Amino acid sequence: MRRTLIIIAIVVVLIGIGVGVYFYFFANTPKVTVAPPGGGGLPIAGQGTTPITGETPNTGTSINAPVPISVRLVKISVGPVVPGEAVVDNKAVNASSSPEVAVNYIERQSGNVFSYKVGAATLTRISNKTVPGIQTASWLPDGSLAFVRYLSGTDFSTINTYALPANGSNGFFLPQNLADVAVTATRVLTLSSGVNGSIASLRHTDGTSVSTAFTLPLSALRVSFAGKNQYLAFAKPSMTLPGSAFLVDSTGRFFRIAGPHNGLVALASPSGKWVLASFMLDDVMRMSLINTVTNESISLPIATLADKCVWAADDSAIYCGVPLSPPVGSNYPDDWYQGALSFNDRIWKIQVAGRYAQLVLEFSAEPNDSLDAEALAVNPANTVLVFINKNDGSLWSYKL
Numbered sequence: 018m019r020r021t022l023i024i025i026a027i028v029v030v031l032i033g034i035g036v037g038v039y040f041y042f043f044a045n046t047p048k049v050t051v052a053p054p055g056g057g058g059l060p061i062a063g064q065g066t067t068p069i070t071g072e073t074p075n076t077g078t079s080i081n082a083p084v085p086i087s088v089r090l091v092k093i094s095v096g097p098v099v100p101g102e103a104v105v106d107n108k109a110v111n112a113s114s115s116p117e118v119a120v121n122y123i124e125r126q127s128g129n130v131f132s133y134k135v136g137a138a139t140l141t142r143i144s145n146k147t148v149p150g151i152q153t154a155s156w157l158p159d160g161s162l163a164f165v166r167y168l169s170g171t172d173f174s175t176i177n178t179y180a181l182p183a184n185g186s187n188g189f190f191l192p193q194n195l196a197d198v199a200v201t202a203t204r205v206l207t208l209s210s211g212v213n214g215s216i217a218s219l220r221h222t223d224g225t226s227v228s229t230a231f232t233l234p235l236s237a238l239r240v241s242f243a244g245k246n247q248y249l250a251f252a253k254p255s256m257t258l259p260g261s262a263f264l265v266d267s268t269g270r271f272f273r274i275a276g277p278h279n280g281l282v283a284l285a286s287p288s289g290k291w292v293l294a295s296f297m298l299d300d301v302m303r304m305s306l307i308n309t310v311t312n313e314s315i316s317l318p319i320a321t322l323a324d325k326c327v328w329a330a331d332d333s334a335i336y337c338g339v340p341l342s343p344p345v346g347s348n349y350p351d352d353w354y355q356g357a358l359s360f361n362d363r364i365w366k367i368q369v370a371g372r373y374a375q376l377v378l379e380f381s382a383e384p385n386d387s388l389d390a391e392a393l394a395v396n397p398a399n400t401v402l403v404f405i406n407k408n409d410g411s412l413w414s415y416k417l
Contacts, residue, residue: 083133083140089416090378093133093140093403097410099123100392101163103156104403118401121160121183122412123151130183132160135401135414144185154181155200157222158397164191164198164205178207180224189224199241206248210236217248217265231269243309244289251275251283256297256348264292264309274307275314280350282323285309286332291369293335295323297350302343306372319365319374322350327393327402333369336377336402338362338390359408361387364415377402378415 084092102122118135121143128148133140154163162182169175178191178198191198196210200222209216215238217230233250243249246267252260261276262283275283278296285292292307294314304320307313319339326337340360344353352358364378380388389407395417402415 083138085138091135091138091414092411093120093414094122094124094131094412097125098405098412099125099128099151099154099165100405101154101156102392102394102403102405102412103158103160103163104394104396104401105158105160106396106398116398118396118398119160120401120403120412120414121156121163123148123154123163123165123181125151125410128165130163130181130185132183133414135416143183146181146185148181155198157200158202162188162222164200166195166198180222191220191224196236196238197240201242204242206230206240206242208238208240210238212236215250217250231265231271233263233265233271241285242289243285243292244287247289249283249285249289249292251281254280254282254350254354256280256351262292262294264289274309274312275305282350284323284326284328286328287330288332291328291332293323293326293328295321300345302349306369315372317367317372317374319367321362322353324350325362325390325393327395329395329399330397331399334399335367335369336393336395337365337367338388338393338404339365359387359389362390364388364390364402364404377417 081095084095086092102120105119105121107117107119115136117137120133120135121130123130126149128146128151129142130144131140132143150167151165152167154165156163160183162180164178165181166176166178169177176194178195180188182188191207195207196215197208199206203222205220205222207218214232214234215236216232217240218227219230220227230248235252237253238250239253240248240250243264248265249262250265251262254260256279259277259279260281261273262281263271263273265271274292275281275294278298280297282295283292290309292309294307295302295304302320304317306315306317320343321337321339326335328335340362344358347358349358361381363376363380366375366377387408390404391407392405394403395401400417402417403413405412
């Protein structure tokens with residue numbers, strides 16, 4: 018009898034240990050929910066709502082759950098995603114709950130739209146519309162709609178720009194073969210380029226009220242908003258050609274603020290007071306901060322490609338993926354854009370006041386992998402940083 022009681026006690030202890038282990042390791046893992054099956058694909062511009070040839074509805078119910086790497090770092094998507102994501106601060110549901118940060122993104126393979134809640138660690142597929150081949154996405158700040166760009170035609174020579182709502186329904190086209198697209202909460206800036214120069218147009222986010230913002234006698238440009246009433250335009254970067262960056266005011270007048278420099282890339286702050294510029298000088302990568310009011314240029318203590326950075330919403334800081342071994346004497350940034358060159362990055366924060374740099378994330382110490390950061394985004398409250406690892410297209414979030 019005594020022996021039986023001892024055996025029962027041992028079994029109870031083992032069961033208790035097993036339950037404890039389960040809750041310690043698995044109880045807080047991210048949950049996954051799936052939207053109801055939907056289907057169809059993006060229509061081809063000019064052909065109504067006819068699906069793209071070869072598309073089939075995605076009716077699967079299995080998606081990979083996010084992978085927690087540490088308390089602050091989460092691998093949201095194992096598979097590749099479309100560059101460009103929305104990081105949104107949602108209000109608290111009630112007085113007892115905390116505000117939630119949502120990350121909306123598009124899976125590259127299917128074109129399905131997903132939303133990841135950082136605090137709750139839940140992933141939801143909110144659109145099952147099958148949209149393969151999307152190259153980039155420009156989201157409205159509230160994550161409700163993305164302007165996606167993809168190729169079509171027998172030789173894939175036509176660039177389509179489609180306004181894709183997060184729920185996958187009732188979208189619309191912008192003109193074909195646009196050279197660039199930028200968005201704010203209320204406006205869309207598009208660029209049409211040709212041999213005679215470029216025309217930038219403004220419209221509402223529903224595609225209406227089109228007007229000309231400015232024209233430039235230059236082609237092969239990239240454009241973005243630089244505050245409320247001005248724009249930033251710069252030549253597409255190349256190591257072999259010197260490029261310049263220009264500010265354009267509301268009347269269409271433009272002023273050069275940087276360059277000419279080889280490999281020049283520029284990134285305007287939300288208010289437009291600052292522009293971050295990266296370029297190659299004497300075969301060495303450099304990075305400067307330009308005050309657009311005084312036109313003062315200040316060298317920064319670290320250097321990377323401006324396309325590997327994002328501004329905080331209040332202009333106070335910049336977050337960047339900075340290579341451990343910056344390129345010297347290579348065909349940079351061309352090789353990086355073309356995928357012939359990759360980096361092993363750390364994430365740094367640059368404080369605008371004082372211009373000092375602070376290490377945020379030593380990525381290689383976390384998942385035992387290398388990071389080539391692109392498409393960085395941060396929520397307005399400056400508490401969550403999101404980025405894509407260009408090495409495999411995976412999406413990550415990091416609590417700041």
